[in-house]
Amino acid sequence: MTSIFYSSLSKDLSSILEDADDYNVVIQVGEDQDMREFKAHSVILRARSPYFKSALSGQWITKKDDMILFNKPNITPTVFELILKYIYTGEIDLTNLLCGDILGLLTASDELLLEExxxxxxEHIIEEHKYRVQQNLILVLNEFTRYERIRNYCLEYFCENSHLFIYTKNFLSLEKDALYSLLERNDLQIKEIDTWDCLIKWxxxxxxxxxxxxxSDISQLNDENINSLKDILDQFIPLIRFVEISNNDFLNKIQPYKKIIPNNIYEEFENFHREGILPKIMILPPRIGKFGSKIIKPKLMNIIVNWINRKDHYNINDPHYKFELIYRGSQDGIDNKSFxxxxxGRIASLVLVKVQDSDKIFGGYSSIGFNSLGDDYSTVYGYGLRKYNAVGNFIFSFENEDDxxxxxxxxxINNSDAILDHFDSGFNFGQxxxxxxxxxxxxxxxSRSYEDNISTDIVYIIEEIESFIVLLKE
Structure with a gap:
């Protein structure tokens, strides 16, 4: 049996850091009046940080009287003291630390390759400093785009609150990478023509x-400016959903900027808006707006939209939908009564289910909802069982949230048994x-009421479940 005494180890290493008399590294951090020297041991630095393992190699170090001298002017003393404590003890204390210092700590930790x-x-920044991040969203997006969790949080928040940011002067200061990450998303919640207007301004x-x-318009730009604008926006033009723009807006706001749009893209969408000819080039799916699912990613929702429209791929003439979350099991309870x-109510609805011990996702779409629809559209049987006739219903599965x-x-395939309503079930597609x-x-x-493509003898335990009402976009 192995016994582990991490607490004592951490305490002893902390004393080595604080009272060392055998250190062999002096690290100078900060600049000017905010500069400080720290004493450390190369063997511990190398063991804990891949950065120091490389930086303290013989070909890079500077020595004086057998002491290794090292400079890090881009890290503040406050931040480096925390990092050194973490390296020696595995402990980090963020109590009373300002958000700016924590962001600096993140940057320094990344530079020193301290992945953990x-x-x-x-995670701490997202959970504890959401408000500060939201207030400085553009700055955080620009400076911390390379950090996946923070980037994703900022992008999702921006998309949910697009109207608060996209028309501001701050939006115009977005870096290229951050802007690209925004425009490629399907959940940006503003009209596509407004996206175009803001892109031109940017x-x-x-x-x-x-x-x-x-x-105010392109006539105020000379040929050199137009060529510059074309080069600047070249990578962003394919991200604009031109089929989501009305004919009038295409004529009045897109056509004047014809010179900055690649010929093949412009001609395809001009033919669409003038003559209704479907573009042959790849079309991005419509932006679905806010879709707050914790079970699947937005790209899977576009597949579901295609299924609702009974299509295998996106068609510009298809209806567009928005999805409003009305139930989440982890918040409202996972049981029949809660569902x-x-x-x-008699309204088109979607249910998504994540099951335990698997990445698998199940779901179903009902054009008439799931229950409590009333007697006029149902056949009533014994024991309170009602069967509802529905057209267009389907059930489905994905292997995981992103596949x-x-x-x-x-x-x-049996419309009369499309949906059942009974006291012993939350929802029931086809018995x-x-x-x-x-x-x-x-x-x-x-019952064979649906095609037999996803049936299984397994009874799954529901880990998470969500339901949305499905509405046509205005």
């Missing part, structure tokens, strides 16, 4: 000597084709 600390700090701001406030209380290759769909009974999910399709 980088991951912890990202591009003009990048041209030295020009101010977007002084430029029924939140998800009643758009291995999905399966089963459409309803067990996809059925929630308290915390269990059944996918057996014994």
């Amino acid at each position: 600390l980088v991951e912890y700090l990202q 591009g003009i701001e990048q041209i030295p000597g020009l101010n977007s406030d002084d430029i 029924k209380s939140k998800c009643n 758009d290759q291995n999905m399966k769909i089963s459409r309803v 067990g084709s996809l059925c929630m009974i308290e915390q269990n999910l059944h996918v057996n399709n014994i």
Whole structure:
């Protein structure tokens, strides 16, 4: 049996750091009045930090009287003291530390290749400093785009609150990488023509000597400015959903900027807007707006939209939808009563289910909802069982939250049994084709009311479940 005494080890190493008389490294951090020297041991620095393992190699170090001298002017003493404590003891104390210092600590930890600390700090910033991050969103996006968790949080917050940021002067200071990350998302919640207007303003701001406030249309730009604008926006133009823009806006706001749009892109969408000819080039899916699922990623929602439209791929003439979350099991309770209380009414609805001990995702779409629809559209049987006739219903599965290759769909083939409503189930597609009974999910399709593409004998335990009402976009 192995006994572990990390507490004592951490305490002893802390005393070595504080009272060392055998140190062999002096590290000078900070600049000018905010400069300080720290004493350390090369063997510990090398063992704990890949950066120091490389930096303290013989070919890089400077020595004086057998002492290794090292300078890090880009790290403040406050931050480095915390890092050194972490390196020696594995402890980090962020109590009363300002958000700016924590962001500096994140940057320094990343530079010193302290991956464990980088991951912890990202989570801490998101959980404890959300408000400060939101208030300085553009700055954080520009400076911390390389940190995946912080970037994703900032992008999601921006998209949910697009109207608060995209029309501001701060938006015009976005760095290229941050702007690209925003425009490629499907959940940006502003009109596409407004996205275009803001992109043009952003591009003009990048041209030295020009101010977007002084430029009302392209006629105020000379040929050199137009060529510059074309080069600046070249990588962003393919991210604009031109099919989401009305004919009038295309004529009045896109056509004047024809010179900055690649010919093949412009001609395709001009033919679409003038003559209704479908573009042959790849079209990005429509932005679906806010879609707050914790179960699947937005790109899978676009697949579901195609299925609702009974298409295998996006078509510009298809209806566009928005999805409003009305129920989440982890918040509202995973049981029949909770589901029924939140998800009643005759309205098109979607349910998503994440099951335990698997990455698999199940779901179903009902054009008439799940329960409490009333007697006029139902057949009433014994024991309070109601069967509802519905057209267009389907059930489906994904292998995981992000897999758009291995999905399966089963459409309803017996419309009269499309949806059942009974006291012993939260929802029930086709007598067990996809059925929630308290915390269990059944996918057996014994009734053969749906195509037999996803049926299984396994009874899954529901880990998370969400339901959305499906509305046509205005």
